[in-house]
Amino acid sequence: MKYCMQCGSEYQDGVKECADCPGSALVDAETMRQRHIPLPSEGDTRKFVRAATAEDPLTAEDYVRLLESKNIPVFARPRRTGSVDVLTTGVLEPWWEIMVGEEFLERSVQLLSLEKAELDATADEAARAAEEEELATEATSPPPGGI
Template sequence: MKYCMQCGSEYQDGVKECADCPGSALVDAEAMSQRHIPLSSESDTRKFVRAITADDPLTAEDYVRVLEAERIPVFIRPRRGGAVDVLTTGTLEPWWEIMVGEEHLQRAHPLLLQEKARLDSTADEAARAAEEEEARDGSHRAPAQQPLRGSLVVDYERKIRPPPTSLVVDDE
């Protein structure tokens, strides 16, 4: 029997390519066990450990993309259920844990740190560009908008005041 290196599907010996993963190599059971990939007939006993955390799902997906490109088994696990956790525990923890197979942690960690540095530098460049644009356009600020006629104006110190009116009431 042959097995797909990508998804683990089992195929007869005459099949050359996985139907679900075009281009993925089909190998024998020994090659699968050497790469720590369980066969479909075996239970998965791999242990996954946290390699890095991400504060948002887009960053988490970026980390997964980097690891999958290197064929490192990975999955994302939400760290907490919501804002209530901050109230109950008093700590703010990252939203997402990037989990990799324990045997791949040594290889995954430097890749993830390199990607984190790249993402951080990109964010810093964007912040600098925004500050430069704001400084450049600071003298051309648009005037503050007047409230629309008929809308309520909220003054947080005096609560709510009626909208300005241009109607003149004639008592005659």
């Protein structure tokens, strides 16, 4: 038997590609176990731990995509739901937890810290560009009351 690495579906040996996950490779049971992906006939006994947090769902999605590209089992879960503000709840915790298989924790933390540094640098660069644009616009605008 062969299995889809994305969804875990089971296929006969002659099948080359998963019907539900186009482009996903089909592998044997041993390869699935090596990659810590449970077979359909087995219970999922993996333990997940928090590798990072994200302040917004877009950052959480970015983190999940990064870890998935490295074949690390991952999911993001919201810590809070609904409209929340610090004044009424006093809660200052991030919105999203990035959960990974516990055997991948160390590698995930390293990858996510590099990604966070890159995102922070990009945000700082965007803020500087916006300030420069604002200063340039202010310098070329007519004096107040001139219009």
